[in-house]
Amino acid sequence: MSIGNSPEDERPFEDASEEARPSVGRALQQARIAAGLTVDDVSTATRVRIAIVHAIEADDFAPCGGDVYARGHIRTLAKAVHLDPAPLIAQYDADHGGRPAPTPAAPLFEAERIRPERRGPNWTAAMVAAIVVVIGFVGFTMFKGDDGSGKNNVADGAATDTSASPTPKSKKPADPKPEPSDSAIAAAPQDKVTVKVSAADGRSWISAKDHNGRQLFDGLLKQGESKTFQDSSKINLILGDAGAIDLFVNGKKIEDDWQPGAVERLTYTKGDPQAG
Template sequence: MSIGNSPDGNFPEDERPFEDDLDERLAERPSIGRALQQARIAAGLTVDDVSNATRVRIAIVHAIEQDDFATCGGDVYARGHLRTIARAVRIDPVPLLEQYDEAHGGRPAPTPAAPLFEAERIRPERRGPNWTAAMVAAIVAVIGFVGFTAFDGGGDGDTTQVAEGSTPTTSRPASPTPKTGKPDADPKPDPTDSAIAAAPRDKVTVQVSASDGRSWISAKDHNGRLLWDGLLKQGESRTFQDGSKIDLVLGDAGAIQLYVNGKKIKDDFQPGQVERLTYTKGDPEVG
């Protein structure tokens, strides 16, 4: 007598696993591109609107809505585009990222930015120390010290301050300035928090600082000419300037702090997020 099984050793019909039901549920789930397209239409947005909001090219947005991720340039970029577009059309990006990982062999392991872009970086030519410049600087420092000492010792007890970083260029003592009782000239303003706060109005100035880690950075001018391409280590910064436009690619936007035309950009970039950004002379409208 058998208990719990049919005489032939098979499971009863009502006790068989539910693999078929799981496959049916997965088949009914819309694709990633279809889900994004439906959310965009429901939000009343066009592909142009999504492209302007995310800075993802129109052709890439169209391709993703057709479930074609080849134009993204790899899983890391594809996941970044999915997260950015999902937020623009007001849906949760987490289920879409999980669905993408299931279809593409799981979430990619984090890859350091340096090896990923090693082939494209322009390595600076290694040079030895510039002994000529060091000798000239030393001679100038000695002459400046001697001149300052002679000038300071020849006065009648008056002391003259030399601005930090300047070198005296005259050998004769300056005429004493008569005291007229008028207040001194307007004091120099304190230095601002940003090195580019006094950015010229006729140009676009962008400063990139690696405040929370390191990130690969690429910057181009309005003609597409490469201004810089390399790894920005934590604590380092770069400043780029052009007459009309700066195009940036941030390999890890969460590690970067941006200052555009003297104003701090407060975008909530996530760690590991790839961002393509463009700034002009009028940016940002709200700093």
């Protein structure tokens, strides 16, 4: 035993270096336990999944998905358990090769800026130039055609066109409608009354009913149209414009001096025509 030295002085010197410092995950776990929090409490407060909290406390940072996300989770968990996140992040960087240097943005920006810009053809300018050329050509042509020879050509052309114009074909006249003949009168049935209404000189509204009052026709008769009505005993007529109507009863034309626009109410029966 050496003189003047106590047994405590002969104990080996305990190195209080970084090896004695707890790991990042161990430091977070101890702080959580000291704060009286469970893993579920920390996960609920930080929205970090329970499996990732367990992995970080076991110093397994692979589930974090990369160094950037690992540093973010360390900072979030440290604040939840009341620790200063800066020393823990520095310790994580030292254990995992340090924080990567940021990529300078200036060279990329310069390269993008000096890249030549490809431009397509200027179709607008080409279209304007083509329109100007066309307008100039048309104006020059019109100016050249405005002299005396042009007028003579127009006159000559007019004379030529007049002489060469074809003679319009004459419209074939329509065949006149035949008047009822004796054969038509003879063909009219003797036991019935037959009335034919023809709009010879214009259109007219007409109404025709049989002896029972049943409506046979009620409408407009256009010029050139005709209607024939037949009944066993009697036909009642109303002519809206009697002056435009030719009337035939039992095959015989009724010769009455009806005025244009006059309204006539007529009744015809079997035998010889008679107005009622």
